[in-house]
Amino acid sequence: QVQLVQSGPEVRTPGSSVKVSCKASGVTFSSSTFHWVRQAPGQGLEWMGRLIPLLDVPVSAPKFQGRLTLTADKSTNTAYMQLSTLRSDDTAVYYCANSIKLWYFDYWGLGTLVTVSS
Amino acid sequence: EIVLTQSPGILTLSPGERATLSCRASQTIRSSSVAWYQQKPGQTPRLLIYSASSRATGIPDRFSGSESGTDFTLTISRLEPEDVAVYYCQQYSSSPLTFGGGTKVEVK
Numbered sequence: 001q002v003q004l005v006q007s008g009p010e011v012r013t014p015g016s017s018v019k020v021s022c023k024a025s026g027v028t029f030s031s032s033t034f035h036w037v038r039q040a041p042g043q044g045l046e047w048m049g050r051l052i053p054l055l056d057v058p059v060s061a062p063k064f065q066g067r068l069t070l071t072a073d074k075s076t077n078t079a080y081m082q083l084s085t086l087r088s089d090d091t092a093v094y095y096c097a098n099s100i101k102l103w104y105f106d107y108w109g110l111g112t113l114v115t116v117s118s
Numbered sequence: 119e120i121v122l123t124q125s126p127g128i129l130t131l132s133p134g135e136r137a138t139l140s141c142r143a144s145q146t147i148r149s150s151s152v153a154w155y156q157q158k159p160g161q162t163p164r165l166l167i168y169s170a171s172s173r174a175t176g177i178p179d180r181f182s183g184s185e186s187g188t189d190f191t192l193t194i195s196r197l198e199p200e201d202v203a204v205y206y207c208q209q210y211s212s213s214p215l216t217f218g219g220g221t222k223v224e225v226k
Contacts, residue, residue: 045220
């Protein structure tokens with residue numbers, strides 16, 4: 001079955017960056033799409049961007065352009081999300097999600113809590 | 119950017135009742151490109167419906183989706199206590215992908 005295993009919780013100070021990993025199994029890694037979705041405490045879901053490892057062309061939501069870097073390592077079936085210049089309102093659970101055909105989210109990782117605090 | 123407006127914000131019903139959740143899009147959605155997700159307290163979202171009305175694998179048939187123009191609806195035909203959750207709609211018609219603000223379903 002499909003599993004998306006994310007890295008553990010992170011604590012960062014304002015202005016720093018964070019990199020979260022998402023190791024996939026049970027999917028055709030290169031040809032599927034990996035999305036990143038975040039959820040601030042008590043808030044709704046927010047799409048950040050996507051990457052198809054085969055094409056290696058990331059697409060970011062306008063809100064995150066310039067701060068978001070999406071990459072993938074096909075040798076280890078791992079997708080990465082790096083967010084820079086962190087602010088306190090970046091505190092959230094960051095989810096890796098996978099799309100097989102169209103851009104809805106068939107599978108989700110368990111999420112990685114990123115806390116930004118001085 | 120397509121804005122999705124969900125209503126009501128909170129829905130409180132008794133077990134066995136019918137729940138109707140609304141999601142209105144600010145622009146035309148191409149090819150029925152709307153999905154619905156269920157997020158139970160403390161859990162990861164789960165795909166319920168895609169392409170406006172197709173149930174995802176393993177989803178009970180009491181969950182159904184429909185569309186009319188820019189209005190999309192998720193219906194839970196007979197509410198069960200385990201359906202307590204926040205439900206989100208999402209459009210994948212155009213980038214950036216967007217979610218509605220969610221409807222919280224409570225059971226009396």
